[in-house]
Amino acid sequence: GQNKEKEEFQCPSHIANGNYADPATCRRFYQCVDGYPYLNRCPSGLYFDDLQKYCTFKDEAKCGPLPTTPAPATDAPADTAQRCSTEDCALPYCFCSKGWHPDTWRPRGRKRPDVYILTVTQMLQYMTDPKELRDVNQIESWKCDKSIAVAPKPCNIWQTCALPFKIPEQNLTDTRYMETCRECPNVYPWLGDAGGTGIQGRDNYIFSGASGG
Numbered sequence: 649g650q651n652k653e654k655e656e657f658q659c660p661s662h663i664a665n666g667n668y669a670d671p672a673t674c675r676r677f678y679q680c681v682d683g684y685p686y687l688n689r690c691p692s693g694l695y696f697d698d699l700q701k702y703c704t705f706k707d708e709a710k711c712g713p714l715p716t717t718p719a720p721a722t723d724a725p726a727d728t729a730q731r732c733s734t735e736d737c738a739l740p741y742c743f744c745s746k747g748w749h750p751d752t753w754r755p756r757g758r759k760r761p762d763v764y765i766l767t768v769t770q771m772l773q774y775m776t777d778p779k780e781l782r783d784v785n786q787i788e789s790w791k792c793d794k795s796i797a798v799a800p801k802p803c804n805i806w807q808t809c810a811l812p813f814k815i816p817e818q819n820l821t822d823t824r825y826m827e828t829c830r831e832c833p834n835v836y837p838w839l840g841d842a843g844g845t846g847i848q849g850r851d852n853y854i855f856s857g858a859s860g861g
Contacts, residue, residue: 657685665808665827669698669712677703679825681808764790803829811836811844 659668659680670676670687677696678685690696690703697704698712766774770789779787809832813824824836833844841850 657687659683659685665806667696667701669696669714671713674709674711679808681810681825686810766790800829807832809833813838816848 674695694703695709697709699710813836834846837844
């Protein structure tokens with residue numbers, strides 16, 4: 649049964665939390681939490697990709713277990729394009745993505761007067777109180793003279809949380825998993841309760857700052 653399968657599977661180590669392929673079938677995978685394996689099954693028609701660590705379509709899944717260390721390369725790398733530099737990007741937590749280079753990216757979006765870089769909360773506030781395009785430069789919470797607190801750096805040791813998830817209007821109840829640097833919330837964070845307190849409608853997306861927003 650399921651208990652016997654879990655006893656036979658050994659997590660890589662007590663600190664290696666994450667998803668791992670079931671050696672017997674690609675229709676299942678194990679989620680290791682503090683060294684204990686929890687057996688999970690992919691939804692119908694999907695297979696576990698041991699490289700991307702999620703369930704996907706059969707022709708896209710790389711069935712595992714795959715080796716944790718790549719084999720030495722014998723051919724010259726095909727990608728000889730010029731690499732971008734993170735020093736050329738002033739945005740928080742900027743990284744170089746494939747096909748992007750500062751010399752070929754024009755115009756620079758962050759220097760355009762009609763381009764705004766928003767947080768999720770700012771976007772939700774706009775959705776609850778939309779403005780005409782000619783008035784967006786007057787939205788108080790979008791003004792660039794505001795000082796925004798820098799997000800804390802990622803932690804080295806995190807917790808994996810198994811949390812209840814429920815959407816009453818959809819009659820959906822499930823258990824979802826997340827990793828966090830803080831204490832586990834009471835429930836899985838969702839729209840209306842981003843902190844996972846368990847109090848529906850706790851969040852207010854209406855901006856209540858100074859007048860003019």
